[in-house]
Amino acid sequence: MASFQQYKTKTGYKWLFKIGVGTDPKTGKRKTTTRRGFKTKKEAAAAAAEFQKEIDNNNLVVRNEITFEDVFKEWWAVHLKTIKDSTQASKVSKFNKHILEKFGKMKIKSITKAYCQKVINRIAEDIDSVQDIKIQANLVFKYALRMDYITTNPMEYVVIPKNEKEFLSSEEDTRNYWEKDEIKLFLEKVREQLPHQDYVMFYILIFTGMRKGELLALEWKDVDLIERTINIKQTLFFKDGKEIFQTTKKYHSKRVVSIDDHTAQILKKWRTQQKELLLSNGITSEAKYVLIRDDMRPLRLAYPNDVLNRMIAKNKLHRITVHGLRHSHASVLFEAGASLKEVQARLGHKEIQTTMNIYTHVTKTAKEKTAETFKKYMEL
Template structure:
């Protein structure tokens, strides 16, 4: 039962009531709540009846939940369904950008306007603001699922565009042409170690992701059948190597390799064994690419070396992922179908392959124009 009391204010007499709303599980003590500011005792009694209904239905508890409370509840479930690399990435986003903005707020009080202002502010700080919106929204969706709130305030938030996005600019080409590939490999063979040359050669000639190549073992390669079985990727967390299965079903694939790549791999396997024997290591090398202590190479190493090499030899600048794009472009130029490229690169969504197809090299564009001209010749 509630206890009612009249008290004096500068505006005149008011009514209040006190009510036991529960028992603290930690101390065993009663938890009291007080409601003030009612003009009459009748008004206070009506407010008490509403509060009692909320407590009995559980709604009162839901209304006290903060965003961080719901996040912890959701994360306890969600973190069991994703891979270690994804866990690390998502934790970072919530810790750095989302919980500082939302964490202490009651989830029922977070409005669309607040979400929009939060996204506006973040858009001035980071480029991946759309992903922040997506991640934050997952907690709101869970809250709806658990009947903590009725609507997702993040759902209709608009991602602001930066001023430079409205300026006309030429798109940077993140792939190499056939001649640029040839020039790079000539320089790489001359100035890089055998392992480093092999690393970039395989990235260009197989289209593997960097993590897939670093995780690649000799057991994955069948030189007789001329195939590579791509079934895992390498992820580093706090300096420790973590091998995990390929990130999507489509990423688990077996690809054919040409006779030249097969020959390069055969020669490299022989050279690698000889180098290890010279250092007194007789055990079979597990990975195609290794450090001196037999561990897989660092995840950042291919990027660092490529950036340095392009600077020294004044090459057209691309990223490591650009080598994968290069492989796809060369496949298209060689006449491969979109479906063939999708399967070889392990794209789950064919739209990803289509996006590369729309950015094929000028050589292919010229071939298309010439083919049309030849077809239209009337004489």
């Protein structure tokens, strides 16, 4: 909207107007221009109205030419300030690998529902996490809708195709957890074949249900061996080879986990051994973290994965991921009779549905116990 002002010249009084011409893309600040030399305010107002029409027409051309990548950059500049570094890296990777190559150079107003569906169908052939790709792309289209770059969101009604294997039944679902006997066997093999710190690492992951990043960021000051508790309040993330410590990802992730006597004893002995190992290397200062490298930095984030994969291959164990150790902890808790709410609190899940998803994959032993309970009841 234009503003008007009278000013004095050598020949008398004249009028000027100031009018906004958009936003500077680099600074985000509003840009204005000034036109002078009008004899009356009415003449200045008429000129301002004509100038506004030119601006509107130019903006219309610009909006018709704007690409998906242009909108993405604009949206990302705002969005990245609302998420953590680890989430930023993950999202950028998804856009670079799957979204920008398909939509980036296209004018956003020319992207159709049919094209979006075709892209999602193609991505679904390559990866299982196509739902998340749709969600991320949809955030950009929603932003474009809010900014009036488009009038409808072509991604909104895209359907996620089912993978062929979802229609096929299998004798046994792939399970990403170990049962009690498998856990015991694994820990025996680790004790026999790996350094003691690795044994401590896997033991704590299995017996507390901690996330990998939470354990690698765990400091000794947050371990209370008298009260037998672990205070989980941060997680580790690596960016460009540098350790970044973040508060745990959600409010419910900040929690105090109780540990049993045996776990407390393992940690107590490890603390003593850790000090002795450091002294043998001429280091007199105490370690800050429970698990460390030779230079006292936290372990690499990929280290548990690498060691677990080698142990599984070497000993021909049922294949699971490091996150599967967390599921193993939950499954054993359910088998032992723990409630959904108890497991939810221990694992730091914000939503009960997350815990229930694990519950649906309870161990074979638990399923057999259910059948046995029914059989015994019927015999009464």
